[in-house]
Amino acid sequence: MISGLGRRVISGISRLGHATFFLARLMPALGAALARIRLIVQQLYMTGVLTLVIVVVSGAFVGMILALQGYNTLVRYDAQSSLGLLVALSLTRELGPVLTALLFAGRAGSALTAEIGLMKATEQLAGMEMMAVDPLSRVVAPRFWAGWIAVPLLAMIFSAVGVMGAYIVAVGDLGLDGGVFWSQMQSGVSVPNDIMGGLVKSVVFGFVVSWIAVFEGYDAKPTSEGVSRATTRTVVSSSLAILGLDFIMTAFMLRGL
Amino acid sequence: MEFTVGLFVVAGLLALAMLALKVGNIHALNLGGTYAVTADFNNIGSLKPRAPVTVAGVRVGHVAHITINPTTYQAVVTLDLLKKYRFPRDSSASIETAGLLGEQYVSLSPGGSQHYLKNGGKIRITQSAIILEKIISQLLYSKAGHSSGHS
Numbered sequence: 001m002i003s004g005l006g007r008r009v010i011s012g013i014s015r016l017g018h019a020t021f022f023l024a025r026l027m028p029a030l031g032a033a034l035a036r037i038r039l040i041v042q043q044l045y046m047t048g049v050l051t052l053v054i055v056v057v058s059g060a061f062v063g064m065i066l067a068l069q070g071y072n073t074l075v076r077y078d079a080q081s082s083l084g085l086l087v088a089l090s091l092t093r094e095l096g097p098v099l100t101a102l103l104f105a106g107r108a109g110s111a112l113t114a115e116i117g118l119m120k121a122t123e124q125l126a127g128m129e130m131m132a133v134d135p136l137s138r139v140v141a142p143r144f145w146a147g148w149i150a151v152p153l154l155a156m157i158f159s160a161v162g163v164m165g166a167y168i169v170a171v172g173d174l175g176l177d178g179g180v181f182w183s184q185m186q187s188g189v190s191v192p193n194d195i196m197g198g199l200v201k202s203v204v205f206g207f208v209v210s211w212i213a214v215f216e217g218y219d220a221k222p223t224s225e226g227v228s229r230a231t232t233r234t235v236v237s238s239s240l241a242i243l244g245l246d247f248i249m250t251a252f253m254l255r256g257l
Numbered sequence: 258m259e260f261t262v263g264l265f266v267v268a269g270l271l272a273l274a275m276l277a278l279k280v281g282n283i284h285a286l287n288l289g290g291t292y293a294v295t296a297d298f299n300n301i302g303s304l305k306p307r308a309p310v311t312v313a314g315v316r317v318g319h320v321a322h323i324t325i326n327p328t329t330y331q332a333v334v335t336l337d338l339l340k341k342y343r344f345p346r347d348s349s350a351s352i353e354t355a356g357l358l359g360e361q362y363v364s365l366s367p368g369g370s371q372h373y374l375k376n377g378g379k380i381r382i383t384q385s386a387i388i389l390e391k392i393i394s395q396l397l398y399s400k401a402g403h404s405s406g407h408s
Binding site for chain 2: 041042048052088154182188191194195
């Protein structure tokens with residue numbers, strides 16, 4: 001059992017090494033891909049726009065749930081006027097960036113892996129190499145850029161929709177005063193610390209999820225089983241990476257306050 | 258497709274702008290410009306950075322940061338006041354509480370001087386926060402002393 005654990009740790013570290021080498025190879029291609037912006041726009045549609053529905057719906061529901069739960073707790077201390085602040089801080093600092101990245105990993109990250117893996121399995125990537133087209137700059141880099149750009153935009157939309165959802169429940173259903181809701185929020189939410197901190201987190205998550213997704217696709221065994229395993233690995237590794245990085249970044253950000 | 262992607266990017270940027278302006282109240286921080294003045298207090302209670310500064314109940318700025326003076330051991334509160342408002346140099350500052358248990362804020366009472374506070378200026382007359390626990394304990398001690406004096 002102990003040796004099995006050791007094997008897993010060694011294989012995990014070796015995989016991280018492979019992924020880092022892959023990223024180092026991808027870096028020059030990232031610059032080259034910027035020259036073909038059309039490819040990035042195409043992928044931004046596939047990864048960003050098509051993920052929008054799930055992000056907007058989840059954001060609205062999360063905001064509404066936060067309002068209901070927060071109100072039920074705060075009303076015990078007669079502090080329901082702070083509901084707007086509670087919702088805004090939860091969404092901008094934590095839930096917006098983290099949940100968006102998790103949803104993105106499940107919806108778009110897995111699709112990226114499956115697409116690149118299938119291109120490998122059907123030897124399209126090898127075909128490109130035969131025609132002296134670099135698959136890293138033609139296939140991988142635009143998808144990486146698109147994922148990296150999409151996650152922060154989606155996270156901002158998630159937080160904004162969440163705040164609106166909470167407002168509808170708090171003011172429309174629970175009878176809280178609208179002015180109090182906004183003023184408490186504005187007096188407690190700091191733009192540089194909370195909103196920009198959340199934005200920084202989502203940029204990091206976008207980078208990591210896109211990196212994992214394209215690496216797993218490019219590294220997948222060119223069989224149907226290999227592609228399905230790679231897709232699963234993308235969702236699992238991305239989710240763990242998002243939560244681990246969130247803890248580290250939160251610790252740094254709170255220490256900086 | 259390009260139009261949809263464009264809309265998506267605009268929606269993301271608008272969401273960021275909405276969060277910054279509506280949720281974070283960025284216009285109260287800087288738009289229009291501010292000038293900084295300091296005020297020393299013996300006790301600031303639970304005053305925090307970003308707390309409002311008001312005059313006659315109207316918000317005219319916010320608390321920028323709070324430090325401690327290493328020689329007098331007083332709290333040095335830096336206030337960012339909106340440039341469109343000018344206050345006499347002999348104005349006084351007091352820390353008050355919104356309601357019984359609400360957040361604390363700085364209230365300015367303008368004086369009568371012909372000279373105005375400038376960037377880097379200092380408010381000399383200050384009144385510290387009222388600490389509810391202290392008043393209650395003083396009241397209890399005085400009651401106890403009173404009753405033991407009678408017995």
